[in-house]
Amino acid sequence: MKRIAILGATGSIGRSTLDLVEAAPERFEVTALTAATSVAQLAEDARRTRARLAVIADEARLGELRDALAGSGIAAAAGEGALAEAATSADLVIAAIVGTAGLAPVMAAVRAGKTIGLANKEALVSAGALMMDEARRTGATLLPVDSEHNAIFQCLAGQDCDRVSRLILTASGGPFRTFSAEQMATVTPAEAVAHPNWSMGAKISVDSASMMNKGLELIEAHHLFALPEDRIDILVHPQSVIHSLVEYADGSMLAQLGSPDMRVPIGHILAYPERMATAARRLDLLQVARLDFEAPDPVRFPALKLAREALKRGGAAPLTLNAANEIAVEAFLAGHIHFPAIAALVETLLTAMDRPLPQTIPEVLALDAEVRDAARARLGDFAA
Ligand code: NAD
Numbered sequence: 429m430k431r432i433a434i435l436g437a438t439g440s441i442g443r444s445t446l447d448l449v450e451a452a453p454e455r456f457e458v459t460a461l462t463a464a465t466s467v468a469q470l471a472e473d474a475r476r477t478r479a480r481l482a483v484i485a486d487e488a489r490l491g492e493l494r495d496a497l498a499g500s501g502i503a504a505a506a507g508e509g510a511l512a513e514a515a516t517s518a519d520l521v522i523a524a525i526v527g528t529a530g531l532a533p534v535m536a537a538v539r540a541g542k543t544i545g546l547a548n549k550e551a552l553v554s555a556g557a558l559m560m561d562e563a564r565r566t567g568a569t570l571l572p573v574d575s576e577h578n579a580i581f582q583c584l585a586g587q588d589c590d591r592v593s594r595l596i597l598t599a600s601g602g603p604f605r606t607f608s609a610e611q612m613a614t615v616t617p618a619e620a621v622a623h624p625n626w627s628m629g630a631k632i633s634v635d636s637a638s639m640m641n642k643g644l645e646l647i648e649a650h651h652l653f654a655l656p657e658d659r660i661d662i663l664v665h666p667q668s669v670i671h672s673l674v675e676y677a678d679g680s681m682l683a684q685l686g687s688p689d690m691r692v693p694i695g696h697i698l699a700y701p702e703r704m705a706t707a708a709r710r711l712d713l714l715q716v717a718r719l720d721f722e723a724p725d726p727v728r729f730p731a732l733k734l735a736r737e738a739l740k741r742g743g744a745a746p747l748t749l750n751a752a753n754e755i756a757v758e759a760f761l762a763g764h765i766h767f768p769a770i771a772a773l774v775e776t777l778l779t780a781m782d783r784p785l786p787q788t789i790p791e792v793l794a795l796d797a798e799v800r801d802a803a804r805a806r807l808g809d810f811a812a
């Protein structure tokens with residue numbers, strides 16, 4: 429029996445994880461589930477999976493959660509300490525909170541030397557060096573849930589990157605791949621979250637539309653696989669059939685393929701090093717018939733270039749990129765700024781702030797809050 433905790437159980441990745449875990453009760457036992465605010469869903473999931481602990485991030489809702497779990501024997505808790513407790517309660521922690529909100533719980537798991545199935549890429553982007561150093565110190569293992577990184581992990585087949593000449597991250601290009609710059613100026617939040625291939629949470633859907641997602645994934649790949657930025661390429665592949673590739677020194681290229689369904693990479697990590705059945709649709713290559721590839725367009729998708737520059741610059745630039753992006757995406761989804769202003773706001777913050785990477789997580793979180801405040805203060809300059 430593998431003991432599993434799911435941070436962000438009520439989200440898109442969290443629900444897919446629950447699907448897989450509940451379909452294989454002989455393999456998995458749920459220790460803890462967490463959510464931001466959805467008490468009813470969290471309590472229902474905790475009862476169904478017989479979790480030992482349910483954690484609501486919003487402390488004001490603890491009473492509500494206690495009521496919803498009354499008589500179940502499941503412990504109810506709230507707040508930061510409880511999130512850390514959930515993160516260290518299992519053999520395998522699926523980190524599926526969105527944004528830097530997931531950083532402290534992921535670090536708690538790293539500090540405790542746990543195995544972490546990482547979906548929450550923003551945590552690694554903000555504090556990559558700190559997290560990887562700490563993982564080396566404690567023996568914690570970060571296993572990639574993100575489909576591209578999971579593909580690379582599968583292609584590496586347990587080897588490190590010594591004989592790898594480059595990684596190629598594929599990108600669908602998102603819903604605006606074929607839009608002109610003029611068309612992109614007036615897209616709505618509803619259009620941005622309607623991804624052609626994947627069904628995901630709102631924030632990552634907007635990131636996919638701006639290609640900031642691929643920028644964050646570039647930084648994520650750099651940390652996970654310890655390769656420099658100039659050995660990680662991005663390739664637009666609209667069918668999302670090849671999830672990424674590894675090129676070896678001898679010229680061999682290995683790719684991982686599958687239908688675009690997160691249950692495949694999540695299932696890979698849940699069962700790792702074994703394999704488990706999933707209900708994901710099998711890939712029918714005859715039906716796919718062709719695979720297309722394009723270079724990303726740096727003019728219509730400036731976010732990708734910003735992320736690469738932030739990674740090259742180092743220090744706190746990736747943290748700044750991520751925090752400014754979180755504020756920009758929130759403002760775009762609320763209708764306060766137009767779509768192109770997301771990258772413009774991020775660029776403004778990257779230009780305005782140049783800090784070294786803080787040495788501790790509280791300092792990282794303080795700087796993250798400072799960038800967010802600075803980004804909010806500039807939103808007016810980009811008002812829709
Ligand atoms: P989502 O918005 O659907 O779910 C987010 C989860 O995090 C929810 O359970 C929510 O309750 C919780 N949460 C949000 N804010 C929180 C806070 N302040 N404190 C504690 N919990 C909070 O997001 P998602 O699409 O499932 O994505 C989750 C993470 O996985 C993101 O980092 C995303 O980039 C990554 N990811 C997602 C996909 C996908 O297909 N959805 C693919 C690859 C990577």
Ligand code: MG
Pocket residue numbers: 574575576645
């Ligand atoms: Mg991805």
